Amino acid sequence: MEMARPVSRRLLHLFLLGFLVCALSMVGSEAASAAKAPKEAPKETSQRLIPDHESRNALQYWTEERFRSAVPKDVERQAPRQIIKQPGKGEPKPQASAVPVGAYDSYPYSTIGKVFFTDPVSKTDYVCSGTSLSSRNGSIVDTAGHCVIEGGSGNNFYVNWVFCPQYLDGYCPRGVWPARQLHTTGQWANNADFSRDIGFAVVATNNGMTLNQAVGGVRLATDLPAEQNFRALGYPQEPPFTGQRMYQCTSPATVRDTNGSPQPIGINCDMTGGSSGGGWLIRGRGSWYLNGHTSYVYTNLPDVLFSPYYDGFVGYIFNQIQG
Secondary structure (H helix, E strand, O other), rough: OOOOOOOHHHHOOOOOHHHHHHHHHHOOOOOOOOOOOOOOOOOEOOOOOOOOHHHHHHHHHHOOHHHOOOOEEEOOOOOOOOEEOOOOOOOOOOOOOOOOOHHHOOOOOHEEEEEEEEEEOOOOOEEEEEEEEOOOOOOOOEHOOOOOOOOOOOOOEEEEEEEEEEOOHHHHOOOEEEEEEEEHHHHHHHHHOOHHHHEEEOOOEOOOEEEHHHHEEEEOOOOOOOOEEEEEEOOOOOOOOOOOOOEEEEEEEEEEEEEOOOOOOEEEEEOOOOOOOOOOEEEEOOOEEEEEEEEEEEOEEEEEEEOOOOHHHHHHHHHHHOO
């Protein structure tokens, strides 16, 4: 009987190399299949667990009148020291276009909505945008860090926090989803570091359904090259917009902000206050992935929106809270 010969070390190395190349090609430059763990020890995070009675009170707090009167929680920063333009990128028109109302219930628009909350110090009602993420618990909303806590305050998390997917003209056609947990980075909570202006909420169920069951969710993609083609979505409210309809911009990454680490990404888009926290989606493998969100603009670059770079630390927070 002929015995099987052991595989040579050279052949084994070639096999492993081929497997690695194949695996990397599956990730591609557009979207990873899931959030990755960070390559280094995770940095500090900050969170608030919300008692059930506060979540119930948030549902009672918000009325159509309060929805309409909430003001944008957006950030306009002073002129930066240096902005690096991405090589080979043109200058697409930054004008946002309205998403047809008939498409609101279609993926991925179905996952986009408005975030409402109250500052417990000033008692002001604010509004941002957010995105339903596909997750094990089916209940995670991605938004900006400044839409869950006052940056640099340490622990001034907002109250009456709710998510209204597919918001339209003062109504929440898919229900109101109150937060049970709010999460951000320690760098944002303690230092107002815009490169870590990242926020998540874990929301309660609504009539026995999770958020994903009601509206779906886009998957999170991290650690990708910055040079993506983004579709930014949100509810701009400051003129010439009204905040009552969903808008979108399509743009490649055009600039990097050297004032942060990791360097935030900029796209050409003229959406205004109210769009903060709105998801930046990328297309890959026949589906849509979340790879950024609107964070801030500069006074001298009003038509360039910036997002934190989604590295493994973002994936780490997501994996810790998805159950």
